[in-house]
Amino acid sequence: MVDYRKIFESSPALFLVLGADETFPILDASDAYLRATHTERDAIIGRPLFEVFPDNPEDPSATGITNLRASLKRVLAGGRPDTMAVQRYDVRGPGGDFEQRHWSPLNSPVIGPDGRAQYIMHRVEDVTDITRGDRVAALADETMRLEVMPRAQELQEANRQLREVTEQFQAVYDQGLFAARLRLDGTVLDINRSALEVCGFQRADVLDRPFWECGWWNRSQEVMAWVRHAVEQATAGEPFRGESLYFWGDGSEHIVDFACMPVRDASGRVVVVVPTGMDVTERVRAEQNQRELEAERRRAEALAEIDRGKTRFFSNISHEFRTPLTLMLGSLEEMNRESGGATIPAAYFDQMDLVHRNGLRLLKLVNTLLDFSRIEAERVQAVYEATDLAEMTAHLASEFRSAIEKAGLTLVVDCPPLSDTAFVDREMWEKIVLNLLSNAFKFTFEGTIEVSLRQADEQFELVVADTGTGISTAELPRLFERFHRVEGARGRTYEGSGIGLALVQELARLHGGEVTAESELGKGSTFRVTRSAASARKPRRA
Structure with missing residues (x-):
């Protein structure tokens, strides 16, 4: 069996194996690294890196820990190797004093099964002799050091700025707009993370395919043709922008603000096409809803003014x-x-x-x-009086008995005495009962009209039911609107203003109650007027 540990430890290169957490514990080291840093394996294994190798306390300008820590964090965050510029990082000598050292470091991640950095390989090369030179040629070496070190520092700063710009660009590319790069034939060269993760696609689903055939568009031939036209226009050197329907991996439909831009080289030739998009579904739907609400408001205002x-x-x-x-x-x-x-x-x-x-x-x-x-006009002055509501309702219903029975119908009045005396405006209650009965009689040609009054669950409930022509489901929501008449309804008479039921509703509300209707076309209707028994026991003026 191959002894990989022996091979690693015997390597002539200077290696450290670090753990992938913020303390960067030392997990192993090559023998060459131990010799170069005057350390023993057993003395450093398991300890945090910067505890073993602190900055030189006699050098207040020391930046070794700061620079190395930043590089290691970049490796953890990006999962990519990080090459550092030449660094001064002093180490303790055999006697315990710090020796001036210069290193050229490279930090590389070891990726685990979950796709994240599991270890970091820290490889360095001791370049102290190059930067410091042989002491015999001290003057020449000092001149070289003075030339090399500023350049190394400039390179380090340039690398830092380049990394920042690259990271910012990558963040925008991956997390902002949907974006891709297309070859001139329209096939996908690259695609950013947002376009994939948000919409539910995989990179393998789109790379090297014609862009307009990818999952965002291929559920609609019309949309595919629209996108293809946009790509071809950009390939010809003319930018394109518009809004389009597009699709997610689950098949749901969305709206994208889409642009397709040509990218040119120094000679002005188009070399790549960059389509971008932003999901504007919520904005577009909100604007559409707002327009619909505004139209409905204007319609309601117009109808109210007509009324x-x-x-x-x-x-x-x-x-x-x-x-x-x-x-x-x-x-x-x-x-x-x-x-x-x-x-x-x-x-x-x-x-x-x-x-x-x-x-x-x-x-x-x-x-x-x-x-x-x-x-x-709110000019109604209702007077609420103590009333035997059952007796009054039964008496009002009996006024219709002669007309109802003459028409061959049956009138059923079921108004047993109530346990409480109700306070109502008698004239208004009369109009409620008579309007509902008149309406039932008008649209009932055979069968029964029933009037009942009950007190239950702290409510008085008047019910007027018939076996008449009934009302269609589509007409029910408008039944209590002013001046509304059911089109095509068969009745005994055709006169009327269409406000009888609207008046019932307003009178019920003045009593602190409400009126509701249930109906089935061809089978009849039931109207219910309900009012709280508690409010009906309290005399008041409206």
Whole structure:
């Protein structure tokens, strides 16, 4: 078996094996290194490097430890060898005094299975004689030293600056934009880490392939053609920039701000193409969302203004209608009262009754419009009174019984006494119940209309359910909007302003409650008005 330790220790070169941590412990040394530094293997193994080899305390300008530590850290950070300029680093002689020494160091990583530096090989060459010269030719050697040392220091500084620039460039290249270098035929020469790791690709997936066929683009023929055009334009010497769809390894779609730049040599000839990109998905989507929100806001404002215009119009018209309607209805009622003994054909009475019924219907519509306009203008003064809510609700529902049963429908009223007295505005509650019942009757042609009132879970709940035509799912979200009417809905009558349910919603809110609707097209609808029992027990004014 080959004895590698024996080979290492017997090497004529000066070697140290260091551990890959911040103390840089000495793990082994060649015999030549031990002789050159006047040390013994057993005395230094396991000890930190700079504890064994400190700076010369008599030299306040000593930089040996500082320079060597910086080089070793660069090796750990970059995983690459680091060549140092000639260094002065004094060591103790056999008698314990420090001897002036100059070294030419090279520090190299030994990479472990995880891809990181596991050890550092520190190889040095003693160049003291070169820099100091033979003492017999002291003057000549001193002249040479004075020439060599400044140059060595200049080289060391230049190397340091070059390393900094290289590290900065590499950091930008790897961690900033997505970037690559392409040959003139469009194949990938190199690719940075960001373009691979962020998007979920491997270097082997893209190197030497046409750039437009790589995973960022190849899920769309249109995108591939767009990227190929960009590369060909840059190859011809003209920069390109634009935004495009691109893809990650998981198949998700993103948006990139893409540029493709030609790089020229000293003669002006394009030698390489550099595509770069920045993911702008969030920015583009945020801008799109902002535009959509702004459009929706403008639409909502326009609709609100239309609604306000309608409300103002109907309010004005209603005021104009109500006075003549009241006078007309008053005259009809007076005629009915005074015609008791007159001989008037029955057909005339029927016509008068028809005019009276429709006049009352129109007056009700006018009053509803005025109620809504007052609520919108916040001019409503609600008066909450102690009320037997079950009895009142049952009485209101019974007013519809004759019309409902005449139409061949069944009215079910289920309003058992409640455990608490509720405080409501009676006029508003009446409008809530009658509007919901009127709506149910209008759209129910067979089956049942049911009115129920319950107190449970600290809530009063009024339910008006029917087996009518029902409402489509698409129409439900707009059901309580002002002036909204369901298109194509089959009803008993077609008059109405489309604000009955909107009025119910506003009146429910004035009571501290809410109204909701459930419906299935062709099977019927259920409306629920809920109000907290606690708030219903407290008299208040709104």
